[in-house]
Amino acid sequence: xxxxxxxxxxxxxxxxxxxxxxxxxxxxxxxxxxxxxxxxxxxxxxxxxxxxxxxxxxxxxxxxxxxxxxxxxxxxxxxxxxxxxxxxxxxxxxxxxxxxxxxxxxxxxxxxxxxxxxxxxxxxxxxxxxxxxxxxxxxxxxxxxxxxxxxxxxxxxxxxxxxxxxxxxxxxxxxxxxxxxxxxxxxxxxxxxxxxxxxxxxxxxxxxxxxxxxxxxxxxxxxxxxxxxxxxxx
Numbered sequence: 001x002x003x004x005x006x007x008x009x010x011x012x013x014x015x016x017x018x019x020x021x022x023x024x025x026x027x028x029x030x031x032x033x034x035x036x037x038x039x040x041x042x043x044x045x046x047x048x049x050x051x052x053x054x055x056x057x058x059x060x061x062x063x064x065x066x067x068x069x070x071x072x073x074x075x076x077x078x079x080x081x082x083x084x085x086x087x088x089x090x091x092x093x094x095x096x097x098x099x100x101x102x103x104x105x106x107x108x109x110x111x112x113x114x115x116x117x118x119x120x121x122x123x124x125x126x127x128x129x130x131x132x133x134x135x136x137x138x139x140x141x142x143x144x145x146x147x148x149x150x151x152x153x154x155x156x157x158x159x160x161x162x163x164x165x166x167x168x169x170x171x172x173x174x175x176x177x178x179x180x181x182x183x184x185x186x187x188x189x190x191x192x193x194x195x196x197x198x199x200x201x202x203x204x205x206x207x208x209x210x211x212x213x214x215x216x217x218x219x220x221x222x223x224x225x226x227x228x229x230x231x232x233x234x
Contacts (some may be wrong), residue, residue: 001134004034004084005215007162008041008091009073010192012057013199018191018212018227026214028080028224035135035162036084039162039188040091040142042070042118048096056197067117069215088118089144089171090129091163102231106218137216143187156190158184160222165190165210167224182205188215218228 004027009019027033047059057065077086098114107117118125126133132154133140139154143161150159156176167189174181189211192199212227 001035001210001218002030003035003037003135003138003160003215003217004033004215005037005140005160005162005186005188007039007167007188007190007214008165008192009070010041010044010093010095010199011036011069011073013044013046013193014064014069015191015212016228021227021229022078022191022214023080026216027077027084031083033081033084035087036081037087037133037135037140038089039074039140040089040092041162041192042088042091043067043196044093044192045096048100049096050096050100051095054197063117073122074123078122086120086123086137087133087140088120088123088125089131089133089140089142090118090125090127092129094118094128094143098143111203118160123190138166140224151183156183158186158222159181160186160188160215160217162188165192165214165227167211168213169215169222169224171221175223184222186215186224189213189224189226 006022025195039121046053047062074086101109101112115127118127118133129142138158138160140160143150143163149173150161156174164187167187169186171186172183191212193211212224215222
């Protein structure tokens with residue numbers, strides 16, 4: 001089993017050069033990859049945020065462009081790794097649309113086909129952001145707390161997350177049922193564009209901890225692979 005886990009894409013505000021690097025340098029040359037997982041925040045859905053925002057795109061244009069980019073993303077994954085099983089899970093940004101509907105007009109909630117936005121050919125989607133995806137001895141969730149806190153949230157199992165935009169891994173030696181075990185938490189980083197105006201909630205321009213890259217899990221455990229190239233000019 002070899003898994004490539006890809007973090008928050010925030011389509012249409014993605015770092016496309018980083019996605020190309022993952023495809024060309026990590027996935028395409030390796031026919032042993034068995035699973036590709038996007039761990040949530042596939043879309044940004046800025047238009048449906050409850051936070052103050054500028055109208056950079058109309059809601060219709062944002063969703064249409066984001067959907068086109070997501071379809072192309074998964075098509076490329078099928079093309080370069082047809083042997084791999086592909087999984088999509090949802091994050092807190094993906095849930096923005098349904099939350100706004102429930103807040104404003106809950107009587108329309110049952111009429112809206114949310115699932116279509118996250119359904120793709122030959123991709124297995126976990127449509128509830130609260131659900132876990134389990135593959136082997138690893139649990140995949142989007143993550144909703146600080147790094148190093150998710151092992152407890154999944155009842156002390158190896159866990160892979162996104163959400164914080166900060167890639168890395170951490171190992172714990174725990175005593176579980178009187179047996180020593182090494183458990184890992186892997187954050188697979190971020191492939192959005194931190195310089196886009198839609199993501200101005202990030203830290204300062206020069207120094208910030210959002211890290212481009214992806215996660216890889218194999219028989220040796222999980223590791224974060226950072227993007228080795230230069231960042232583009234904002």
